Amino acid sequence: MAAYALRRLVALVPLVFGVTAITFALLVLAPGDPVTFLIPPEQRGAADLAAMRHELGLDRPLPLQYVSMMRDLVTGRLRSFGDRRPTLARVGEALPVTLILTAASMALTVTLAIPIALVAALRPYSVLDHGATLFSLLGISLPSFWFGLGLIYVFTAQLAWLPASGIRPTGAAGYNPSLIAPYLIMPTIVQALSILPVMVRYARSSLLDQLAQEYVRVARSKGLLERTILFKHIARNALLPVVTITALLVPFLLSGSVVVETTFALPGLGQLAVNAALARDYPIVLTTTAIAGVLVVAGNLAADIGYFYLDPRIRDG
Amino acid sequence: MDSRAPSVPERGPRPGRRGPGHRFARNPRALAGAALLVMFFGIALAAPRLAPYPADAPHLLATLHPPDRAYLLGTDNLGRDILSRILAASRVTLAIGILSMLVSLVAGILVGAVAGYAGGQIDAALMRLTDVVLAVPVFFLTVAFLALFGPSIPGLIGIIGLTAWPPTARLVRAEVLALRHRDFVSAATAVGASGGRIVVRHLLPNVVAVIAISATLRVGLAILTEAGLSFLGLGVQPPAPSWGNIIADGRAYLGIAWWVSCFPGLCIFLAVMAFNLVGDGLRDAFDPRLVV
Numbered sequence: 089m090a091a092y093a094l095r096r097l098v099a100l101v102p103l104v105f106g107v108t109a110i111t112f113a114l115l116v117l118a119p120g121d122p123v124t125f126l127i128p129p130e131q132r133g134a135a136d137l138a139a140m141r142h143e144l145g146l147d148r149p150l151p152l153q154y155v156s157m158m159r160d161l162v163t164g165r166l167r168s169f170g171d172r173r174p175t176l177a178r179v180g181e182a183l184p185v186t187l188i189l190t191a192a193s194m195a196l197t198v199t200l201a202i203p204i205a206l207v208a209a210l211r212p213y214s215v216l217d218h219g220a221t222l223f224s225l226l227g228i229s230l231p232s233f234w235f236g237l238g239l240i241y242v243f244t245a246q247l248a249w250l251p252a253s254g255i256r257p258t259g260a261a262g263y264n265p266s267l268i269a270p271y272l273i274m275p276t277i278v279q280a281l282s283i284l285p286v287m288v289r290y291a292r293s294s295l296l297d298q299l300a301q302e303y304v305r306v307a308r309s310k311g312l313l314e315r316t317i318l319f320k321h322i323a324r325n326a327l328l329p330v331v332t333i334t335a336l337l338v339p340f341l342l343s344g345s346v347v348v349e350t351t352f353a354l355p356g357l358g359q360l361a362v363n364a365a366l367a368r369d370y371p372i373v374l375t376t377t378a379i380a381g382v383l384v385v386a387g388n389l390a391a392d393i394g395y396f397y398l399d400p401r402i403r404d405g
Numbered sequence: 406m407d408s409r410a411p412s413v414p415e416r417g418p419r420p421g422r423r424g425p426g427h428r429f430a431r432n433p434r435a436l437a438g439a440a441l442l443v444m445f446f447g448i449a450l451a452a453p454r455l456a457p458y459p460a461d462a463p464h465l466l467a468t469l470h471p472p473d474r475a476y477l478l479g480t481d482n483l484g485r486d487i488l489s490r491i492l493a494a495s496r497v498t499l500a501i502g503i504l505s506m507l508v509s510l511v512a513g514i515l516v517g518a519v520a521g522y523a524g525g526q527i528d529a530a531l532m533r534l535t536d537v538v539l540a541v542p543v544f545f546l547t548v549a550f551l552a553l554f555g556p557s558i559p560g561l562i563g564i565i566g567l568t569a570w571p572p573t574a575r576l577v578r579a580e581v582l583a584l585r586h587r588d589f590v591s592a593a594t595a596v597g598a599s600g601g602r603i604v605v606r607h608l609l610p611n612v613v614a615v616i617a618i619s620a621t622l623r624v625g626l627a628i629l630t631e632a633g634l635s636f637l638g639l640g641v642q643p644p645a646p647s648w649g650n651i652i653a654d655g656r657a658y659l660g661i662a663w664w665v666s667c668f669p670g671l672c673i674f675l676a677v678m679a680f681n682l683v684g685d686g687l688r689d690a691f692d693p694r695l696v697v
Contacts, residue, residue, distance in 0.1 A: 107541055111549060118553030229678035231629055233636045234652055234670030237659060245660035343544030347633045361545055362637065365552035373549055380542045388540075
């Protein structure tokens with residue numbers, strides 16, 4: 089297993105390399121000179137621009153720029169064009185927000201999806217199953233930012249129960265759960281609802297597959313309690329595809345975080361990436377894209393490790 | 406040899422059963438979706454006639470006017486009529502949704518058909534590319550692209566289309582793989598048909614159902630993506646209206662004028678649902694086992 093995990097980590101290198109290379113190509117092909125975003129118009133003499141360009145290394149050949157930026161990124165020396173702080177520090181401030189939101193939405197989704205899928209799969213084509221299907225359809229058709237604004241309208245504008253923006257009260261620091269929880273409730277619900285339909289659909293069809301297996305008939309003919317069959321025999325098998333889909337949904341959640349973080353003004357990775365792209369802050373854009381790639385691979389790896397522990401056929405085989 | 410060599414339909418109507426059209430027509434949810442779609446396309450076509458006011462005419466004496474007889478859906482902070490803006494935006498939104506679906510369809514069919522038919526290393530390389538595009542949080546790249554190159558409607562169509570093709574490519578590849586060793590393909594090869602001709606004339610016609618289902622669902626997704634980008638300010642640029650940017654306009658006035666953001670969002674929701682209902686209905690009518 090350790091060797092396998094290591095191989096997967098090595099496979100990370102070409103992925104991150106590819107994604108950052110594409111991003112870098114976009115950056116240099118795009119119109120607009122990053123230097124003009126950094127110097128106020130009245131100081132933009134040709135000499136000033138050239139000096140700034142030299143200082144940022146933008147006067148060097150493009151392949152060299154990419155290689156040196158990537159080297160600095162890995163060693164932590166890469167600095168933002170804007171405030172000149174290390175990009176890893178900037179990402180380090182934004183990442184926890186996105187990670188906490190992603191983890192909370194995953195947890196909420198799994199908690200809701202499994203009971204819904206169970207009810208739907210145990211009585212296929214019943215009123216409850218059709219209800220679950222309809223609910224899924226509503227979920228995938230709902231624009232997340234509009235749903236988020238709806239929540240803000242009800243719970244902030246009308247009821248004044250929950251804060252609508254930010255991650256913590258002004259003046260507070262860190263991620264004290266009791267302080268940040270009220271700020272996370274609405275974004276978490278929005279993110280969870282966007283992936284819940286996919287999760288329910290997978291879990292339901294996976295449960296239906298298992299219910300039709302021979303071993304279930306054997307267990308029933310032995311006279312085992314239906315509850316025992318469900319929780320001891322079926323659940324473990326049916327959970328495997330759910331674990332896979334959880335990992336596959338990580339990129340989806342990260343993409344969604346861009347919109348959700350904007351809706352709720354959360355200072356996370358998505359916001360950082362959008363603002364950096366708008367300001368032509370090449371180092372921050374490269375770092376956020378690289379981190380997003382790493383997170384996706386980490387999600388896949390986590391799923392594989394989960395598989396390993398859930399499925400004795402892989403663990404002992 | 407007759408140039409119109411008949412190809413064997415893969416899924417003809419089973420004996421004793423009615424065809425897919427009949428199954429679709431008996432499915433109330435699919436019909437509801439189809440009715441909604443007809444309504445949206447009708448609205449988009451007739452938008453200039455239906456709109457009570459010009460979409461971008463400000464009316465400074467009626468800003469943030471609540472819905473009433475004069476302004477059925479209210480006005481925004483510049484006094485522009487929300488209904489007229491929603492109507493004008495329906496054209497933009499549907500056009501972007503459909504055109505970007507076409508881009509992703511062409512890319513997906515090309516990659517899927519070539520990978521499935523060529524096999525071997527070409528297949529492996531193309532599928533690896535597909536996996537990478539699926540694994541990357543493409544929305545980051547989309548946002549970066551639009552922020553860097555400046556938002557434009559052709560840019561939106563291109564980037565939404567070019568990031569959405571992998572599922573279509575996988576579907577087409579799977580179908581082509583399943584078909585390429587069938588007798589009618591061997592027959593075509595035996596009479597000297599070229600690879601390109603076999604793919605276009607013999608294989609793709611058998612994949613039409615899968616493509617149609619996938620395409621319908623893609624339009625819904627494309628509309629959601631466009632709306633999200635316009636909400637971020639990276640999609641359709643004001644003063645041109647799109648459902649997403651009207652919602653963004655209303656965001657600052659949410660507490661005092663809920664109608665600005667509410668109604669365009671409802672349109673997105675219903676339009677996306679309509680495409681999903683029709684897509685699901687098509688899938689159930691052709692082959693319920695398909696995972697699209």
